[in-house]
Amino acid sequence: MASLDSEIAKTQEEKKALEQQLASLTSVTYDKDLYGGNNRFEDYELSIPVNDEEENLDAMDSEVARKLASYTAPKSILKDMPRGTGEDLDEAGFKRPQRIVDREDDYRRRRLNRVISPDRHDAFAAGDKTPDVSVRTYQDVMQEELLKREKDDTLRAIAKKKKEEEERKAAGGEKESSGSVVAAAASQPSQKRRNRWDQSQEDNAAKKAKSDWDLPDSTPGIGRWDATPTPGRVVGDATPSLSRRNRWDETPTPGRLADSDATPSAGGVTPGATPAGMTWDATPKLAGLATPTPKRQRSRWDETPATMGSATPMAGATPAAAYTPGVTPVGGVELATPTPGAINLRGAITPEQYNLLRWEKDIEERNRPLTDEELDAMFPMEGYKILEPPPSYVPIRTPARKLLATPTPLGTPLYSIPEENRGQQFDVPKELPGGLPFMKPEDYQYFGALLNEEEEEELSPDEQKERKIMKLLLKVKNGTPPQRKTALRQLTDKARDLGAGPLFNRILPLLMQPTLEDQERHLLVKVIDRVLYKLDELVRPFVHKILVVIEPLLIDEDYYARVEGREIISNLSKAAGLATMIAAMRPDIDNIDEYVRNTTARAFSVVASALGIPALLPFLKAVCQSKKSWQARHTGIKIVQQIAILIGCAVLPHLRSLVEIIEHGLNDENQKVRTITALSLAALAEAAAPYGIESFDSVLKPLWKGIRSHRGKVLAAFLKAIGFIIPLMDAIYASYYTKEVMFILIREFQSPDEEMKKIVLKVVKQCVSTEGVEADYIRSDILPDFFKNFWVRRMALDRRNYRQLVETTVEIANKVGVADIVGRIVEDLKDESEPYRRMVMETIEKVVANLGASDIDARLEELLIDGILYAFQEQTSDDANVMLNGFGAVVNALGQRVKPYLPQICGTIKWRLNNKSAKVRQQAADLISRIAVVMKQCQEEQLMGHLGVVLYEYLGEEYPEVLGSILGALKAIVNVIGMTKMTPPIKDLLPRLTPILKNRHEKVQENCIDLVGRIADRGAEFVPAREWMRICFELLEMLKAHKKGIRRATVNTFGYIAKAIGPQDVLATLLNNLKVQERQNRVCTTVAIAIVAETCSPFTVLPALMNEYRVPELNVQNGVLKSLSFLFEYIGEMGKDYIYAVTPLLEDALMDRDLVHRQTAASAVKHMALGVAGLGCEDALIHLLNYVWPNIFETSPHVINAVMEAIEGMRVALGAAVVLNYCLQGLFHPARKVREVYWKIYNSLYIGAQDALVAAYPVLEDEESNIFSRPELTMFI
């Protein structure tokens, strides 16, 4: 696949190059549309949106919806219809399995840093007992967090102090003599390096504010739960220094696990942490170690409790059973190609690998570090001094890295004859016992134990359980669908037997596996969900573990992953209860890692929506007022924001309390807290819109005061909040507050900051669209500055700025009218920057389409047309639709006023139809179809006729896209000027179209069939019948088209043609076609027959059709039955006139030996019954029911389905009582098989018409103690 893609890409490249060459040879200017011109990246996103709205650029949506209005064949038949070969389809349709890590950005990859924490104490289960020392309690966890935090603070303080000292030293050094130049030079680079690592937080924040400006702490691109996040953004981090760690996480090396073990001490420095930005594979430079930079001690190993066993004081607290280092998934071996190290765990070893291993071992042995004894023996006792190693020195002990390094033959290893191992299996993955699915290399780590073929009996019960779980999980993960299904069911059913601990200890590490694919994750998450349901309160000790694994799903870029994550957390909180959830998540709220806090906030909002906001309010209140750390307050407020985003308008009942909880954050001492508070208010206001303004009363003052005192990021957040609150206000207040905020907005118009611009635009849009803001005010106060600052070329370069500006301008236009806006920008249609022209055009299009063109005076009209023509002709870029749409919209809005300009427009079109570039031709043709209606309004029929002839001449076009457009243009012209006045005359046009019907390009097909259908409908008489017959044959092929629109148009056209030339000829062709062997063809034919019957009334078709049934050939008979079925479905009530005629035929079919006969006949009966319900055909229907009924014991799924549906149809037509009477005979039949079928019928009868059965139930006699009779029914007045 990948090679194919690359090949295609390569070919395209070559072709492009060649064409470019050719173009440059033949003429001076080559077409940039086609060959790719100047800056192709100008349309790409350079930043993320402010308003997180789903960007929907697809203009086709509405168009498709518009075309879907009319006729369609029944689904069953369309489903039957073969769609060509599916091979190319499923390649295009399905995503290839994709590893999750591959599409994750650095921020999301931080999930791999987290460690599945040990089980926790379950206070509910333990009751009053004092928890066992070996169990981690809430207290332990909180203490750990505290320690981590303190360590972090201390390290930061040290770093700051060091830096200050260095600076002082450097400053002092410069003052000194020039003799120390060398020293200064030497210190220069190190200082530079330090800047990267040791920058104090403020510096960093300031710097970041430039580079990565986004709203603080919001995860990249996902402000919204449902919006698809944009990956690849730099992360705005709360603790900037932490983000530095990203680099270590980017390429998790196999050495990681080993490293974490090798550097157990708290101050451990990983060699890679040297500031020079070395990678893992580089040799650590000693120079880097000489000037130890303290920051590096904040390496990942210290943050996460990975090294808990040794790093935390509670070493003893680690329950060995529940938490073994081996289970730790961090740094799980992420090996694209399994290295020997991973393979030799369990798998088969190829000879090369074996040799390599042996050789490695050899080298390792020779190069192992010398022990002190050895050194003592080597060196003389005197003359040497044993130095303490520098505190930051840590020996490299990364065996895996050594394994990966290119082995250099240091010493010549002695040759030894490799031993032959006959038991080895080369290259073939070892067959797993017991029909287990295959194992990927990375699975050995988790499932390797399954390969040991020990006797099951020798294992202890616990081990057997483990094994069982592993087997089931492997089946779920890698198995075939049936295997997966049964395994999943077993896991669910036995969840309580297997036990929560063993289950989660197996499942959760798998989810942390770095090579996990989407599908695998989905399956494993599903397992968790099912197991959760069964385990219920038993999950309590594992809540945090599960959260660690599931929380990352909440910020996944895949929508369904996010939904899944929410569902699991919601179920989890229902199973574990609020207290446990809070206990599990509380420590994470002020975690030093922003990633952890962010995901925790999201998880908390899910808990809130699952258990109700009121339950969580007290806790939230406490957190938001936390004195201990700003992180806690920040997270608390963020939880409120996420709640608002998640549950939308359901916040309304709690709006006031939520606002009260966070309002003090607007005056918080920490800038980040102020920012997130404003953003949370924005989210709350957005969720509550258009209600709830009274809840925001208390924050209005601080917000409006805040915008005067703040700058930059905080100001942006405040403005955003204001932007969302203003639309909730009453008109008077909205007007007042808008004026209050406007001068700040106008000041910020000039801000050079992109994000600020976007927010300002958004807020202007929100203010302007509010009721209380008057047009005059906008005109006088906003417009001048607005146009001066925003309507500049630069704004058109960034796509999001562009869109935001267009939206805002359109909104303003809605208030101040067309003339004001269009008048200001119309000159810019002739601007020299094309993107800018495009922006102008799009705005004009939207404004004019919204408000019409009646405000536009003669002068402006002239300018407008002139500008549009200029912009249309000068366009060069690929994105041509904007110009086209704009042109169309303006011409249509002007209507008859465009008449004087039409000759000029048509001249342009004709000129461009002749252009060398296909894109230009296509666009010209498209433009004709847009303006055809207006041309008719202007009585320019002659001009249109002329265009028709021109288009007719271009029917030889070879680019299918262009040909499609030309056909579309012809169709538009034919539609407005009618068949008789059309030039070229229809009799010339249609024969020219017949060969085009063979074209397989979808656009051509669709436009061509539409045009042909239109002619068949309105002007069939202009064309000889023979031509129509020819077209009929072509149409049969088209019934197989992929696109539904084409099939529908084909079907319609069939009807029109049959109507025009009479059904006989068409029918004869079709009936002949039934004899063809090819199934596809027959299915299409049956559809066509039914259509002909529908358009030319059934009596013209039925005799011939029924006559055809006499042909003793299965295919033909089935085709006839199928046509009948569709025919009766389609004609509905009309069927009552024909039901008696076809009954004998159906009788015969229902008694046929052939299953398909009976099946198809049954479905015909169903449609018939449904069509004639209530029209007095009960006698015929009962007769048919008698033939249908014996088929109830059929076992073939299609047949039985058809029969059951026929009976359902009978229920509708005959009433439930009749069918019940058929049913009663078998409900208590001695044979179970019979009873089963009858009860099945009874059940569907019951579900369909329960009430109607009351009157028809049999009379049961009372028994000794039981009353079965229903005396009420015998009452009589």
Place this chain on the structure above:
Amino acid sequence: MPYIGSIVASDRFNINSQLEHLQTKYVGTGHADLHRFEWAVNIQRDSYASYVGHYPMLAYFAVAENESIGRERYNFMQKMLLPCGPPPEREDD
């Protein structure tokens, strides 16, 4: 207990594929092992529910029995509790 036995292939496609689910959703549906008594109870309950649900029926019964409509409705609802009396002793199973 509801019978969830051999579900044939044909059932996979229709509502009977999940008999258990069906039974919880529509209490009155039956199965091959349904006892006569249980069916009768369903019939009775459905009947009473129907009487209560159709006001004209209720009015008719009220006239016939010379009772108020409310009383009739109450009676019917009460009768739905054990419409056929106590369940018979099961010999087997």
